[in-house]
Amino acid sequence: MEISKLYTLFKDKSFGEILFDEPMKNHTSFKIGGPADIMVIPNTEREVIESIKFCRDNHIKYFIMGNGTNLLVKDTGIRGVVIKIANGFDNIEIDGNKVICQSGTLISVIAKEALRQSLAGFEFASGIPGTIGGAITMNAGAYGGEMKDIVTKVRVLDKNNNVVELTNGEMNFRYRGSTVIDQELVVLGVELELEEGEYSQIEEKMKDLTHRRVSKQPLDLPSGGSTFKRPTGFYAGKLIDDAGLRGIRYGDAQISEKHCGFMVNRGEATFDEVFTLIKTVQKIVYDKFNIMLEPEIKIIGDD
Known part of the structure; x- marks a missing residue:
């Protein structure tokens, strides 16, 4: 058009x-x-x-x-x-140990509210960037926890413009995937079920995970999070490091020296620079280990 x-x-x-x-x-x-x-x-x-x-x-x-x-x-x-669907579409309600939120709610905001209410079970997600809608879509996870562990209901818009409520079992949660992707649904809202806990213990766990994340990940530079999905039985970052690619740079796109699983923007990186570096890493890792790394970041746009 x-x-x-x-x-x-x-x-x-x-x-x-x-x-x-x-x-x-x-x-x-x-x-x-x-x-x-x-x-x-x-x-x-x-x-x-x-x-x-x-x-x-x-x-x-x-x-x-x-x-x-x-x-x-x-x-x-x-x-x-x-x-x-982000800021603006971000209402949160607490009903006992249930957290009901709109899909544009930032995960960090949910974590703070869960802590305030002394609700445990969301600590693993407290440092994940982005919105709960995106986290549900990709079944985001970290430090041994995944969204599938705490989701009870997901409110979605289907391809026929019907608003439907799906249970956890109907979501087909898996590593970086769900029914949302399979059926091209749009997440509108989410109900999470957490557990009553001790404020100090929840806070301590969140601080520990935050420290681990900050100390290991290049959070001081723009990036798209983990660049590649985890291959079965391996870790993408270790494969990239073992291939001798730590710190490799093309233009302003660089494999992070702090964590090889991240590609960072050193200043004015272009799409072509990042995409070229992705392809370069894929080829070198495949040539060395016969493993094809699959991007976890979503590449979009038109020529």
């Missing part, structure tokens, strides 16, 4: 905040990415649903994102509409 027609269609719509020709580098933790033709930032469930339905009804290409913590966007940007 022509950009001028797209702009006209969205100019007076009440889907929340609407941005035109919006640089994606302002919305990704990698700080990389050209402009999206249109970005919609909904604040209510109605706005989320209506904006998606409008795109579907008008055959407009759209992409759903959260806080952009695992995205690598092409420098040419994204044609069509990006619907950002």
Whole structure:
């Protein structure tokens, strides 16, 4: 669809905040990415649903994102509409040991609220960047815990614009995957079940995991988190290190010297620099160990 027609269609719509020709580098933790033709930032469930339905009804290409913590966007940007479900769509309610939250809620915010309520079981996730919607979609995990361990219900929009509630068993949680991906669903809300605990113990565990994360990961530089998925029986970071690639750099894209599982932006890295380095690492690791590393970051954009 022509950009001028797209702009006209969205100019007076009440889907929340609407941005035109919006640089994606302002919305990704990698700080990389050209402009999206249109970005919609909904604040209510109605706005989320209506904006998606409008795109579907008008055959407009759209992409759903959260806080952009695992995205690598092409420098040419994204044609069509990006619907950002993040800040603004982030209400939290506590009901006993249940935490009910909208999908745009930051994981760090949920962790703080769980601590405040002395609810245990979410500590493993406290340092994971991004939103709970993205975490559910990918079954995010860390330090021995995964989202599948604490999710009881997930409220989603299906491909027929129906709002459906799925149980944990219906979510088909697995390593970095779920029914959300399989059926192209959109996460609207989540119910988590935690356990009553001791405030001091929960706080201490969160501090310990935070220290471990900060001491081992390059959190001081822009990145997309873990660059590659964990191959069965191996660790991507160790394979990259063993291949002699620690600190290897192409332009401003670099394999972190602190943690080889992370690729970082040293300043003004472009998509092409990061993508070239990804391909280089894949080839060298495959040639040495006969293991093909699969990207964990999501690569999107249009030429």
